[in-house]
Amino acid sequence: MAKASLIFKQINHGSKAWQEAVSLREKVLRIPLGSRFSTKELAEESEHLQIVAEQNSTICACAVLVPEGSQMKMQRVAVDENLRNKNIGSQLMQFCEGIARDKAYEMIYCHARDSAVRFYRKNNYREEGDYFDEDGIPHVKMIKSLN
Ligand SMILES: CC(C)(COP(=O)(O)OP(=O)(O)OC[C@H]1O[C@@H](n2cnc3c(N)ncnc32)[C@H](O)[C@@H]1OP(=O)(O)O)[C@@H](O)C(=O)NCCC(=O)NCCS
Numbered sequence: 338m339a340k341a342s343l344i345f346k347q348i349n350h351g352s353k354a355w356q357e358a359v360s361l362r363e364k365v366l367r368i369p370l371g372s373r374f375s376t377k378e379l380a381e382e383s384e385h386l387q388i389v390a391e392q393n394s395t396i397c398a399c400a401v402l403v404p405e406g407s408q409m410k411m412q413r414v415a416v417d418e419n420l421r422n423k424n425i426g427s428q429l430m431q432f433c434e435g436i437a438r439d440k441a442y443e444m445i446y447c448h449a450r451d452s453a454v455r456f457y458r459k460n461n462y463r464e465e466g467d468y469f470d471e472d473g474i475p476h477v478k479m480i481k482s483l484n
Contacts, residue, residue, distance in 0.1 A: 410446055
């Protein structure tokens with residue numbers, strides 16, 4: 338059987354694909370913490386770039402890019418639990434970085450959960466500053482130059 342192809346793309350806020358991506362990241366990032374994305378949080382995303390990976394017509398990974406001056410913040414990064422350790426997350430990083438670079442952003446950064454720090458380091462992000470609490474989980478800012 339042919340290997341299922343993986344497609345990375347930008348999607349529209351409010352689209353069916355976006356709703357699927359929200360369900361995925363809610364399952365991965367929020368439900369384990371006992372919370373959901375609020376209506377306000379989701380409405381605010383209309384200003385942001387919505388990125389997904391699709392395999393067999395199903396969204397298996399997603400991220401949100403938030404333009405902030407000369408920097409791009411990457412947030413809400415999630416890969417389907419059944420498809421981890423297959424390099425999908427790293428390819429998603431590269432796709433997001435390519436979009437930011439094409440738009441002439443100089444730097445990309447995220448607030449990394451402590452459990453994801455190794456993953457970001459492998460993708461050449463480096464920690465900046467001290468750990469802080471976000472949603473009850475230790476996080477650290479991690480940055481990567483796009484020059
Ligand atoms: C963090 C996350 C996005 C990584 O996604 P992923 O698709 O598993 O990432 P990759 O496969 O590119 O890399 C992950 C690991 O697999 C390893 N890996 C990469 N390709 C591999 C391969 N072909 N075979 C085996 N291992 C591989 C990497 O070395 C990395 O190892 P480590 O992080 O344990 O040191 C994913 O685990 C996830 O969704 N976690 C929960 C949500 C989360 O924490 N999001 C980030 C919030 S800041």
